[in-house]
Amino acid sequence: MIPETLPFFVYGTLRPGEVNHDLFLRGRVRSEAPGRLPDALLYDGPGYPYAVAEPDGGPVFGELVTADPEDYDELLAALDELEEFTPGDPRNLYERVAHEVVRAADGTAVRAWVYMAAPSVAVRLRAHGKLIESGDWLTR
Numbered sequence: 001m002i003p004e005t006l007p008f009f010v011y012g013t014l015r016p017g018e019v020n021h022d023l024f025l026r027g028r029v030r031s032e033a034p035g036r037l038p039d040a041l042l043y044d045g046p047g048y049p050y051a052v053a054e055p056d057g058g059p060v061f062g063e064l065v066t067a068d069p070e071d072y073d074e075l076l077a078a079l080d081e082l083e084e085f086t087p088g089d090p091r092n093l094y095e096r097v098a099h100e101v102v103r104a105a106d107g108t109a110v111r112a113w114v115y116m117a118a119p120s121v122a123v124r125l126r127a128h129g130k131l132i133e134s135g136d137w138l139t140r
Contacts (some may be wrong), residue, residue: 011062036102
């Protein structure tokens, strides 16, 4: 099944100024804009964060990234590899899910791909993880 062509919501090492931004996004994106992911909490990981779905939680802060159309498939594959996401693999640390994200500039809800903690990881984080109370990995 071919995934929908959606923007990406990034909240950790892919944000501007962070280690993976230039490696993966530079030259492949049409636009980047601040946004927030409602109904989620942010946990600190080993050098990168995890967003965990949580009704009435959040928001998690990050950037909405719209890929250049000609680079979309390549970027999607590169981000799946970075996040070690393989559809249907129970060993995934992240799951790529379509989620409503709110654009900060105008409050518009935008459907975007978000790499959320996989269910088994989310259970461990809820029980023993270090919550980033601000919801912003850059200000943790």
